[in-house]
Amino acid sequence: MAPLVVLQSSDWHVGSALSGRGLGLTEEFRAKRREEVDSAPERLLAASREVRPDVVLLPGDLWDAENVPPALFRRLVEAFAALAPVPVFVAPGNHDFAGPGGFFDEAFLAALGLPAWPGNVTVFRRASWETLPVPGRDDTTVTGRAFLSPLLEAGRPLDPPPARPLAPYALLMLHGSLESYRGPDAPTGPKRTAPFSRAELSGAGFSWAALGHHHAFEVVERLDGSAAGAYSGSxxxxxxxxxxxxxxxxxxxxxxxxxxIETLVSDCRQVLDVSLEAGGRDADGLREAALALLLEAGATPGDVVRLTVRGSPAGGTRAIHALTDLKGLVAHLVLRDRTVNESEGRTDPSTAEGRFTLDLEARLAAAPDARSRRVIEMACALGREALLGRLPVPPPAEDV
Ligand SMILES: [Mn+2]
Structure with a gap:
């Protein structure tokens, strides 16, 4: 029996607006990054030429929303057609759901004059499990299902699991929430959809499960420690x-x-979120520590970085001003000042500064939400600068 090579990806979210993500991207850079997000189909094609897979599995969320521009859909099907004769399987997720009148609907495509899905692509279009053969591999099957709407699904797709086909290589495609997933996009409460556990996935007995929905690479192990499947991540x-x-x-x-399991780099840059403890440093000290931090985080010139400074710098040191020079080191740097000026008598009620600080700290403790807290923090920082006789410098605009 010949080995089976699978190329897996999901959660491309082509057509994403990339706004309101707390990165404050410039218009120009955002346009560039959107094009990079939208070029996932071409990058998969390039990866396929390297990997030479027997089958390509795409478990959902290829586009971000139903109103993705037709031009992006066209790019997608053109890349898939170029993958031929390699068979491609798509299991629509909650973003690219297979509802009527969408891009998975052949009549809708014909009416809009858009290309049909190429012959080498198989789309699961039913909400129930279905098992299909893999062209050219009579030892392999793919079992999958589709989301038919963007609504969250509370039902457990693997309880009971679909019957494990008899084929030696039985592949499963599942778009849903592994309950033990711990990535930064891990859902809290109701955002969970089509939930399943590690035990349910192991127990289903498939040779490999291609998982979609979560956006960080994560392998799911069977109880014996071997891999049952993985999220490739976006x-x-x-x-x-x-x-x-x-x-x-x-x-x-x-x-x-x-x-x-082997990973292939799929992105030309990375987003990094790092945090620096000011630790009483002056401007030079902060710059040096920030450089070391970026190096340790593996930052490269193409990257997008958010650097948050916390704690207390040396008296009179403004963290953001000290670090502005670093902006040239990466493609986009967001500086966040979360430092507190721990001057002596900071909360001494016999001084104006102390009374001001105590008052704002009381308001902070009573603030109803994150936005109000952030507004009070900024008011406190700027007000204290003014009371200490220093020119208050407003921080750069931020998404709260
Ligand atoms: Mn997704």
Whole structure:
């Protein structure tokens, strides 16, 4: 039996606006990054030429919203057609759901004069599990299902699991929330959809599960420690919930051996979110510490970085001003000042500064939400600067 090579990716979210993500991207850079997000189909094609897979698995969220421009859909199907004769399987997720009148609807495509899905692509269009053969591999099947709407699904897709087909290589595609997932985009409460547990996935008995929905690369292990499946994660970092290296997965299945998982770099830059403790440093000290931090985080000139400074710098040192020079080191640097000026008598009620600080700290403690807290923090920092006789410098605009 020949080994089976799978190329896996998901959660491209092409057509993402990339606004309101707390990165304050310039218009020019945002346009560039949007084009990078939208070029996922071409990058998958390039990866496929390197990997030479037997099958490509795409478990959902290829586009971000139903109103994705037709031009982006066209790019997608053109890249898929160029993958031929490699068979491609798509299991629509909650963003690219397979509802009537959408891009998975052949009649809708014909009416709009858009290209049909190429012959090498198989789309799961039903909400119930379905098992299909893999063209050219009579030892392999793919079992999948589709989201038919963007609504969250509370039902457990693997309880009970679909019947494990008899084929030696039985692949599963599942768009949903692994309950133990711990990535930065891990859902809290109701954002969870089609939930399943590690035990349910292991128990379903498939050779490999290609998972979509969560955006960080994460392998799900069986109870014996071998890999049952993985989230490849999104191939392009779009925000602070998609930090670090991004990848496509090459998975090799070989008879009884555990699956071999290799990552292929899928993004030309990364989003990094790092935090610096001011630790009483002056401007030079802060710059030096920030440089060391960026180096340690693996920042490269193409990256998008948010650097938050916390704690207390040396008296009179303004962290943001000290670090502005670093902006040239990466493609986009967001500086966040969360420092507190711990001067003596900071909360001494016999001084104006002390009374002001105590009053604002009381308001801070009673603030109803994160936005109000942030507004009070800024008022406190600027007001104290003014009371100390220093020119208050408003911080750069930020998404609260
Ligand atoms: Mn997604």
């Amino acid at each position: 191939p392009t970092g779009r925000g602070l919930d998609e930090t670090g290296p991004r990848c496509f997965l090459r998975v090799t299945l070989d008879a009884g051996a555990p699956p071999k």
